[in-house]
Amino acid sequence: MSDNESISENIEEYLEVIYKVSLEEKKPVTTSNISKNLNIAPGSVTQMLKKLDKRGYVHYSPYKGAVLTEKGLKVASKVTRKHRLLERFLNDILKLKKDKIHSEACQMEHALSDDAERALCQLLEQPDQCPDEAPIPACDFKFDSCEECLERKHEDVEEVGSRDENLISVISLGENEVGRVSFIRGDYKVIRRLMDMGITIGAMVSVIKLAPFKGPVEVSVRGSKLALGRDIAKNVFVELIDCESKDEDGALVHG
Amino acid sequence: MVKLGFQKEKVRDFDPTFSSSKDEFTIALSGNANVGKSVIFNQLTGSNQIVGNWPGKTVEKAEGKLYFQGQKIHVIDLPGIYSFSTFSMEEIVSREYIAHEKPDVVINVLDASVLERNLFFTLQLMEMEVPLVVCINQVDIARQKGIIIDEKKLEKALGVPVVFTVAVRGEGLRKLIEKAVKAAEKPKKVPEIIKYGGEVEKRIESLSEMISSKKTSLNYSNRWMAIKILENDPEIIKNIKKESPEIISYANQLAYEIEKIHQEPSFAVMASERYTLANLIASGAQVQTKIDIPFSERLDKILTHPVLGYFTSALVIIGLLLWTFTIGDFLEGILSNAFSFFQPVDPQFSGAITAILWNGAFGGIVAGVTLIIPFVIPFYLLLSYIENSGLLTRVAFMMDSFMHKIGLHGKALIPLILGYGCNVPAIDSTRILETRRERLLAAFAITFAPCAARTILILGLVAIFVNIWWALGLYVLDLIIIFIMGRIALKATPGESTGLIMEMHTLKLPSFSVILKQTWARTKSLIYLVFPIYIVGSAIIQAFYALGVLEPVSNFMAPLTVGLLGLPVFAGVLLIVGAVRKEFILLTLVSFVGTDLSLALNPTQFIVLAIVGMLYLPCFSTIAILIKEFGWKAASVITGANFATALVVGGLFAKILPYFL
Numbered sequence: 001m002s003d004n005e006s007i008s009e010n011i012e013e014y015l016e017v018i019y020k021v022s023l024e025e026k027k028p029v030t031t032s033n034i035s036k037n038l039n040i041a042p043g044s045v046t047q048m049l050k051k052l053d054k055r056g057y058v059h060y061s062p063y064k065g066a067v068l069t070e071k072g073l074k075v076a077s078k079v080t081r082k083h084r085l086l087e088r089f090l091n092d093i094l095k096l097k098k099d100k101i102h103s104e105a106c107q108m109e110h111a112l113s114d115d116a117e118r119a120l121c122q123l124l125e126q127p128d129q130c131p132d133e134a135p136i137p138a139c140d141f142k143f144d145s146c147e148e149c150l151e152r153k154h155e156d157v158e159e160v161g162s163r164d165e166n167l168i169s170v171i172s173l174g175e176n177e178v179g180r181v182s183f184i185r186g187d188y189k190v191i192r193r194l195m196d197m198g199i200t201i202g203a204m205v206s207v208i209k210l211a212p213f214k215g216p217v218e219v220s221v222r223g224s225k226l227a228l229g230r231d232i233a234k235n236v237f238v239e240l241i242d243c244e245s246k247d248e249d250g251a252l253v254h255g
Numbered sequence: 256m257v258k259l260g261f262q263k264e265k266v267r268d269f270d271p272t273f274s275s276s277k278d279e280f281t282i283a284l285s286g287n288a289n290v291g292k293s294v295i296f297n298q299l300t301g302s303n304q305i306v307g308n309w310p311g312k313t314v315e316k317a318e319g320k321l322y323f324q325g326q327k328i329h330v331i332d333l334p335g336i337y338s339f340s341t342f343s344m345e346e347i348v349s350r351e352y353i354a355h356e357k358p359d360v361v362i363n364v365l366d367a368s369v370l371e372r373n374l375f376f377t378l379q380l381m382e383m384e385v386p387l388v389v390c391i392n393q394v395d396i397a398r399q400k401g402i403i404i405d406e407k408k409l410e411k412a413l414g415v416p417v418v419f420t421v422a423v424r425g426e427g428l429r430k431l432i433e434k435a436v437k438a439a440e441k442p443k444k445v446p447e448i449i450k451y452g453g454e455v456e457k458r459i460e461s462l463s464e465m466i467s468s469k470k471t472s473l474n475y476s477n478r479w480m481a482i483k484i485l486e487n488d489p490e491i492i493k494n495i496k497k498e499s500p501e502i503i504s505y506a507n508q509l510a511y512e513i514e515k516i517h518q519e520p521s522f523a524v525m526a527s528e529r530y531t532l533a534n535l536i537a538s539g540a541q542v543q544t545k546i547d548i549p550f551s552e553r554l555d556k557i558l559t560h561p562v563l564g565y566f567t568s569a570l571v572i573i574g575l576l577l578w579t580f581t582i583g584d585f586l587e588g589i590l591s592n593a594f595s596f597f598q599p600v601d602p603q604f605s606g607a608i609t610a611i612l613w614n615g616a617f618g619g620i621v622a623g624v625t626l627i628i629p630f631v632i633p634f635y636l637l638l639s640y641i642e643n644s645g646l647l648t649r650v651a652f653m654m655d656s657f658m659h660k661i662g663l664h665g666k667a668l669i670p671l672i673l674g675y676g677c678n679v680p681a682i683d684s685t686r687i688l689e690t691r692r693e694r695l696l697a698a699f700a701i702t703f704a705p706c707a708a709r710t711i712l713i714l715g716l717v718a719i720f721v722n723i724w725w726a727l728g729l730y731v732l733d734l735i736i737i738f739i740m741g742r743i744a745l746k747a748t749p750g751e752s753t754g755l756i757m758e759m760h761t762l763k764l765p766s767f768s769v770i771l772k773q774t775w776a777r778t779k780s781l782i783y784l785v786f787p788i789y790i791v792g793s794a795i796i797q798a799f800y801a802l803g804v805l806e807p808v809s810n811f812m813a814p815l816t817v818g819l820l821g822l823p824v825f826a827g828v829l830l831i832v833g834a835v836r837k838e839f840i841l842l843t844l845v846s847f848v849g850t851d852l853s854l855a856l857n858p859t860q861f862i863v864l865a866i867v868g869m870l871y872l873p874c875f876s877t878i879a880i881l882i883k884e885f886g887w888k889a890a891s892v893i894t895g896a897n898f899a900t901a902l903v904v905g906g907l908f909a910k911i912l913p914y915f916l
Contacts, residue, residue, distance in 0.1 A: 148519060214659075215653065227755065
């Protein structure tokens with residue numbers, strides 16, 4: 001991001017909630033929903049949403065609610081990623097009690113640097129979900145695979161650089177949306193198998209169907225149709241190829 | 256095939272005027288899965304084929320002969336694969352065959368509808384520098400989808416002969432063979448159309464120079480080995496390391512440099528470049544004209560619909576079972592009549608030898624015939640149809656999330672369903688799964704699957720003497736047991752599960768000849784495995800019977816059979832006999848008490864006997880294949896688990912049922 005303005009913890013908390021809710025509901029997040037989630041009076045939430053709108057993090061329209069912009073999404077997914085990585089760390093390594101993990105991670109997430117985030121991800125061996133099974137978003141460093149991140153261990157994240165585009169998982173692609181594969185999380189063998197079937201970095205994919213009960217995803221790539229198990233598909237990240245009106249709809253309301 | 260008249264050409268074999276540089280050579284068919292290779296293979300070789308396994312490998316090998324213009328041509332159908340990256344046995348087998356056996360020409364079969372993805376494999380074949388003919392198959396289906404391919408342009412771009420075919424109708428096959436023969440007679444050097452980016456190409460060259468200076472004994476071209484090493488191919492690296500480890504350390508250095516430049520693992524760099532080229536060739540040679548959505552696509556929408564898909568999946572599976580048992584019942588009636596002369600003799604009158612030979616050995620043959628012909632063959636026929644049409648892929652897609660609950664993915668549904676016919680080939684077919692752990696989990700679940708023999712037992716004991724609902728109930732119980740035991744097995748064998756990566760082929764009407772061939776191959780391997788065990792097994796048991804060993808053993812088992820399960824003492828004999836084959840339980844029971852079994856057992860005992868009979872052991876044949884595929888240890892653990900389940904579930908029902916019946 002060009003503007004290196006410091007973002008207050010408060011803003012991060014708001015964006016995190018909007019991110020979480022909009023991924024679940026796929027529609028604008030209402031003031032009352034945010035107020036419930038953050039335990040803040042609706043009046044103050046409205047105030048804050050207006051402020052966030054002005055600073056370009058969300059699109060806010062009074063009665064409808066808030067939708068993350070590309071810029072907001074970037075911050076939100078990053079802080080969500082840090083939160084969920086920390087949850088994993090507190091759970092897997094420090095073995096904290098489960099009910100304490102969330103609030104602990106909420107405190108730590110704002111202070112965690114990008115380098116520490118990356119190191120944590122490597123230490124935990126690239127987890128793809130937090131202890132509550134919510135997905136951990138992909139990192140925003142310029143890597144095509146976890147393999148590459150490991151190989152370039154000696155370079156810190158400033159040297160690596162960060163992506164301009166937001167990454168979303170293939171499973172969050174809506175109908176009629178096309179994504180360019182940009183990052184595949186996971187081990188070498190899976191990536192290899194995906195590549196043999198045509199899912200290489202840079203390939204265009206679209207979702208044909210998502211089976212219910214966390215079933216597989218049918219994607220179209222290079223003129224062929226593939227079924228990918230949810231565990232594999234959720235680790236294939238794409239940049240959305242913009243058709244139109246992304247800014248109107250916001251970044252997380254697809255389809 | 257008849258239309259093409261390949262067989263008629265045989266006459267020319269004796270034509271002295273016919274001259275050819277070579278009169279015997281080999282063609283290998285290679286390509287992605289489900290592109291119609293087997294159809295082409297069948298069309299070319301007719302009945303002249305042998306299906307077996309690759310030596311020492313659990314991969315099917317199909318070989319056939321074709322006489323064409325005086326030449327004897329061996330045709331090998333290689334397994335369907337997507338790449339040469341040695342993650343599966345199929346890939347290794349194909350690669351080693353092409354490199355070591357050096358077929359005179361390889362026919363690469365491609366699906367016209369998925370040209371780009373198929374070309375990715377073509378490019379890898381070209382890298383192996385084998386004489387190549389490219390066969391674009393199923394052009395009719397592609398045309399329906401509005402994909403028009405330009406033969407001339409494709410030929411020019413690839414630099415190898417290209418032939419269009421519609422194999423199911425035999426179209427283009429004569430031309431295909433003509434071009435293949437020509438390519439085999441005058442092998443042209445395969446053009447090196449794959450040039451990687453300069454920085455990669457430089458390193459491939461430098462590595463292949465080093466390999467050639469070291470003179471390894473491996474039978475691959477130097478350039479190809481260099482590419483594979485840089486791609487981090489475990490097989491090649493392992494083999495080269497044995498001879499000259501310095502090549503590998505140099506290669507690691509080069510791979511690191513490539514990764515440094517591209518900021519991507521080197522295998523990804525090469526895969527991407529190959530795909531870029533495949534894309535370029537495909538988009539240059541094909542035009543997409545938009546026609547209306549074909550029927551198959553509309554059908555597909557229903558088959559994988561979030562709600563309807565479950566109905567259609569259930570319909571497919573239930574339909575398969577209904578068909579099997581309706582046809583099976585009918586055929587079995589006829590066969591039983593035909594075999595009505597077969598009545599077990601009483602060893603007390605006829606003597607032990609006669610009993611062993613007649614009751615045992617011949618009885619085993621009769622039993623085998625009356626199981627395989629009526630039940631297993633119809634099952635395989637329809638299953639093969641479901642598989643080849645692409646229906647099964649859709650069912651696997653819908654069921655993937657359920658299969659995950661027992662640590663497997665959607666593809667594992669195929670062996671599991673196969674288990675409904677007979678466990679033995681089902682366990683054999685777990686080979687399609689990626690890891691040993693998954694194959695074990697699947698095999699374990701299969702040993703609980705209600706195969707034809709178990710179904711006969713349930714129907715013969717419960718449906719007739721209790722009622723049909725209890726029989727269906729037992730079927731449901733069995734499914735629940737599969738699920739619970741699958742969960743337990745999953746907890747007991749920690750490890751990563753492989754996710755599903757499966758191509759969703761276009762739905763199509765399968766070729767009848769392929770279905771017949773596949774059914775025959777499956778039946779044949781079943782016969783080879785099962786018949787000897789039937790014959791020897793029942794002879795041995797008859798021998799025990801004649802020697803009077805069964806009775807004491809049966810008494811010895813009384814605490815279990817009578818005490819725990821509440822069955823009559825002779826149940827011990829039934830269970831021993833049933834180890835050879837489950838419906839022997841039923842047959843022996845009939846020989847003990849006559850056809851009205853209700854005189855000997857009450858409803859609770861019928862149900863308990865059916866449950867125990869269903870679960871207590873995988874039959875001998877199943878145990879044999881478990882040992883063959885997974886070793887003694889795994890086989891005994893699985894057998895033990897079966898036995899324990901039978902005692903627990905059977906004991907439970909013996910105690911509870913009297914309150915309900």
